[in-house]
Amino acid sequence: MLEVVMSGGAAAVVGAGAWAMRRRRLRDLARERLAEPYVQIKEEREVGPPVLRGVRAWVPPAVALGVWIVLGPIVGLKLPFAISLALVVGILFWIHEDNRAQKESLDLEAQLAEGIDFIVGSLGAGGGTLDAIDNASKEVRQPLGGLFEDLVGRLRYGDTPRAVLEDLAERVPLESFRLFSFTVLVHEETGGSLAPILSSVGRTMRDRIDLARRVRSESRQSMASVVGILFITYAIAIVTWRVDPERMEAFLNDETGARFAAGAVFLQAVGLLIMSKLSRIRY
Numbered sequence: 001m002l003e004v005v006m007s008g009g010a011a012a013v014v015g016a017g018a019w020a021m022r023r024r025r026l027r028d029l030a031r032e033r034l035a036e037p038y039v040q041i042k043e044e045r046e047v048g049p050p051v052l053r054g055v056r057a058w059v060p061p062a063v064a065l066g067v068w069i070v071l072g073p074i075v076g077l078k079l080p081f082a083i084s085l086a087l088v089v090g091i092l093f094w095i096h097e098d099n100r101a102q103k104e105s106l107d108l109e110a111q112l113a114e115g116i117d118f119i120v121g122s123l124g125a126g127g128g129t130l131d132a133i134d135n136a137s138k139e140v141r142q143p144l145g146g147l148f149e150d151l152v153g154r155l156r157y158g159d160t161p162r163a164v165l166e167d168l169a170e171r172v173p174l175e176s177f178r179l180f181s182f183t184v185l186v187h188e189e190t191g192g193s194l195a196p197i198l199s200s201v202g203r204t205m206r207d208r209i210d211l212a213r214r215v216r217s218e219s220r221q222s223m224a225s226v227v228g229i230l231f232i233t234y235a236i237a238i239v240t241w242r243v244d245p246e247r248m249e250a251f252l253n254d255e256t257g258a259r260f261a262a263g264a265v266f267l268q269a270v271g272l273l274i275m276s277k278l279s280r281i282r283y
Contacts, residue, residue: 021057028173059097064090080262087269088230095223095276102216109176109209111144116180116202123195129184130155147172161188176205226275230268 064086072082115136122132130152137148147168154164165181183201187194241248251257 056097060090060094063093078258084262084265091269091272105174106209106212109174111140112176113202113205115140115144116198120195120199129194161185223275
């Protein structure tokens with residue numbers, strides 16, 4: 001009976017993850033369509049490779065499957081324990097992937113804010129927009145320097161500013177890059193002074209980055225506490241097994257004890273998943 005419950009729970013967790021990914025994809029698609037003009041003829045063009053790797057959705061299921069294969073068929077651990085431990089490890093890897101993707105996005109947004117400062121300084125010294133972006137590409141770090149170099153090169157070879165800036169926003173699907181591309185595009189089409197507008201955009205980005213880092217710091221503290229408590233339970237179990245291995249083995253070999261232990265590990269996996277969702281604060 002417990003095996004059926006554990007298998008159903010695992011299937012429910014996988015289904016919930018797939019549903020969440022599909023919902024996020026539909027929401028992003030809706031935002032992209034709302035951002036487009038009502039009438040738009042999109043020219044056929046090749047967009048460069050994406051800069052951000054994002055969350056590699058295949059990593060957590062692959063790791064969980066590998067853990068289950070090692071603990072189940074190879075080691076010979078009971079099925080409920082193998083499934084529960086595989087779920088815990090998979091969710092931990094998913095949290096790691098999510099944190100890595102967030103850090104990568106924040107680092108790139110910080111580079112853009114720095115690059116905007118260089119562009120504003122060059123515009124204030126009397127340079128043109130293209131020369132200002134070219135100078136900024138030589139000062140900022142990679143990968144933003146390469147993006148600016150590609151932007152300047154395509155403009156000098158005759159590509160339209162709309163196509164180049166739209167490609168930049170597609171290659172880096174972040175709100176800050178969309179705002180930068182939209183600001184420069186409006187200036188190219190309507191004219192006016194770009195330096196004050198970009199300066200305001202840079203301040204907005206820095207405020208956004210500061211808020212994101214504060215939210216990330218608070219969420220990481222809460223998640224670290226949860227993970228610490230999680231590993232304390234395993235440490236207590238190991239100490240108990242070292243002190244009285246016969247009683248511990250008898251408890252785990254008993255059908256009722258095995259169900260309680262496997263159920264506790266499964267609930268830990270569910271708790272990690274809930275905490276990771278609660279700690280993702282939208283701003």
